[in-house]
Amino acid sequence: MSGQIKRLKRELKFEGKIINFYQDTMEIDGDHTVVWDYIQHKGAAAVVPITDDGRILMVKQYRNALERNTLEIPAGCLNTEDEPGVVCAKRELEEETGYRSDDLEWLITLRTTVAFCNEKIEVFVAKNLIPSKQNLDDDEFIDLKAYTIEELKKKIFTGEIEDGKTISALLAYDTKLRQSE
Missing domain, CATH: 3.90.79.10 (Nucleoside Triphosphate Pyrophosphohydrolase)
Structure with a gap:
């Protein structure tokens, strides 16, 4: 399991009637980044x-x-x-x-x-x-x-x-x- 996860950026990609879709740039253990999808409801x-x-x-x-x-x-x-x-x-x-x-x-x-x-x-x-x-x-x-x-x-x-x-x-x-x- 990762020790530390930190969000570096959240970018709104689509704003809808029911949901908003974002892409989050995440830093994992301080040594690499990943992009995760996030849906806000x-x-x-x-x-x-x-x-x-x-x-x-x-x-x-x-x-x-x-x-x-x-x-x-x-x-x-x-x-x-x-x-x-x-x-x-x-x-x-x-x-x-x-x-x-x-x-x-x-x-x-x-x-x-x-x-x-x-x-x-x-x-x-x-x-x-x-x-x-x-x-x-x-x-x-x-x-x-x-x-x-x-x-x-x-x-x-x-x-x-x-x-x-x-x-x-x-x-x-x-x-x-x-x-x-």
Whole structure:
């Protein structure tokens, strides 16, 4: 393991809507330099919405990077880097599912790709859902459906669900659920 790593320079290469892409020039052990990619992300929040009968609301939406629809828990970017995750989770719950809740509990915090990105996603569980109105962004087209945790675990282990935040959140919820029984 390297003894000392020091950033010599950070150069912005691209400024995007969701991310900023930098190249960092790093000095390793004082004797050589390397260039590392760094993606800055302002953060996100996600929510595992639990219906009164114990099912989980999931959103199916098109993901451009994969060129197909994916099945995920509701999630979205923070409006600002200092926005509390629970505020974002409440907003995304209502926007994407048409339900709101005042009963959100922190479940897990994820760092999605630590090798080159600082993205942090706080995940909450929402219970006591109250019907509201879906309010999708202009670029969102979402289908909503409720599943049991067993149905979702089967979808994870057959490869139908591949999204990392969704897999982590559902398995963490399942573990926590079993521990509380």
